[in-house]
Amino acid sequence: MTNTGGGGPRPRGTWWREGTITAVAFALCLLGGALEVDDKALSPPPAAAYLIAVVSCAVLPARHRAPLAAMAATTACGMLVPPFGLLLSPPIVAPAVIVAYSLAVRAERRAASAVLLASAALPVASDLVVAFGSLSWQDASRMAAVAAFPLVAGILGHSTQNRRAFLAAMEERARRAEKSRDSEARRRVAEERLRIARELHDLVAHQITLANAQATVAAHLFDTRPEQTRKSLRELVETTGDALDELRATVGLLRQTGDAAAPAEPAPGLSRLPTLLESFRRAGLEVSVHQEGTARPLPPGVDLTAYRIVQEALTNVTKHAGTGSARVRLAWNRDRVTITVADDGAGAVAAPGADRPPGYGLIGMRERATAVGGRLSAGRRPEGGFLVTTELPLPPAKDARRAGGPVAAGEAGDAP
Template structure:
């Protein structure tokens, strides 16, 4: 594509412009064979000159459409003294330049140039003959209206191009919006998988480490306990491999075909989760207050992961061997609280801070809840989450009174 400031147009445009000029010249000459007396004869030599000049002016219609329109209109008026019959063919260059003017300029510019040109044309042509008739008048109206009709088509073309430009811009923006949404979905899915992998690996590896520590501690003094701990270690690592294989399998699924290969964890599985921690040496108890109700799958999974990650952190970081889990069911939310009575910092000095609590906050926020975590004034650490509940009238599962279960 040539630069706009280049003095020479590209070859394709030269050919197009030459074709327009040649066509205008031939049409103008064709109109020049009709004389006022009704005869058909070859154009007069001045007609050739006027046709050539007015057609050549069309080469400037892109850079100077206003001047070109005025000049071609004047040339159209000059054919009147030659004794030629006024007809739209003679003013073909003026028609073409009027079209170009309307395409490239605003409406007021087109009106400011076309109206005087038409008035000038209509004012001069009646002097061709003294006995000016109604037939001549209708012919002059057609000639005068030709540039206006061309300008109307030019305006229509301008509007159509503007409409197509708007449609293309909207399509481009829609494509960019789809790309942004796709990238956002990919980022959200990446974060979701990262959270799942973190919760899975942190929980299972922590249990495996605790079981291996117990086995090493009782290796000489209590072989039976060692065998039990090793059996638990084998089961824990097997479960870790199964869950890791299922999670990684999601990454191998094409696009939207990715579906979980097994049921997602839920609060109903919390007793089994607590039992796994007890086997690893953590004395954990659970208290449930209020009337339990079924949760949406996302909220159910979030509640389970909060309990799992909080207890995993207790096992990894807290200098204590006990923890408490509490579920409090309210009218519009369920409160999940995990506390321990250990002292000191939760994160060991040689370990950099992890992403567990960050992931839990993201999970709680994603389902419309909140999560806070920090040290307690009386010692230890607390993780407290508030997760929304569906309306009570929409639930079917009810339990009578508060239930309390103690682990030991």
């Protein structure tokens, strides 16, 4: 058996409905008790009819909480109809029909079917025992109707049960779909926040590091070399101006107004690598670039990832390596481009000074590489210094399209 009904407080409308059903069943029982074979006029119901009507209808309110017990009681009353000298007819078994419907709605299908068959057969069997040897076709049709009514009620109950199960399944599916949409929305928001956080980190770390280096040079040469100081200050103004422009463009992604936005600047890629390297050279870091293989266009996401990884790796060299030079190598293969950034410094890119908390540079670079299907490794070199290596996937050569493209061999060249 499955659900056998609830036991909580019932609303006022439910009590009115139960009272109406019980009253109608009681009236039908009395009507069935008043019927007699071949009697055209209705006579008042005998006392036995009242007894059967009261007992069978008294259990109707309990059919929701205990349908099996209610079915057993109404079936027993139906079996007592022939021994009490009453005519077994569909009206007198009306309570059993009502209980049969409730049982089919609440009980498991196989168990309910077995109980309903028994409840339909037992009253008929009792009538057959009493009327054995004197059955007519009229009696046979009457008994068939008595047996059919509970079975029909059971079929209707099973249909109601199936409909309720279908509606419950649809509601559960809708609830899960809503939950899935909420989870997907939260996941996308988290991914977007992480993406913007990486952009802000790379932007701020790069530009502030360059500005700090240029300001340090200007402060060091202020008294002895005024011309060099003015040059450093002019470069500092350019660096901070570029930082403000890029910061304004990145933060603009967070705006959610209905105004038409100005055309956004294209995302940086390897085509802007010479400009990036020149900014480091102005800050005092000599960067050499070496390319192997034939440069090919990169998808926008991979192009931006390659640019940001080189930017962050060189920023870390400037901040932590304690050296004035670094080497960038781009190796183009059939299905991937390998980018390495190496230095010979005594510091550690991955471990800032003791007075500074650990940053998110390496974490962000790994996240960027993984997001586009690549991989990144970073660590100390056996001969000294630090090495960052990343492998990024390339599209098939026949599908590559130039849309800005990466750095050409002639653009990067071999810097001193």
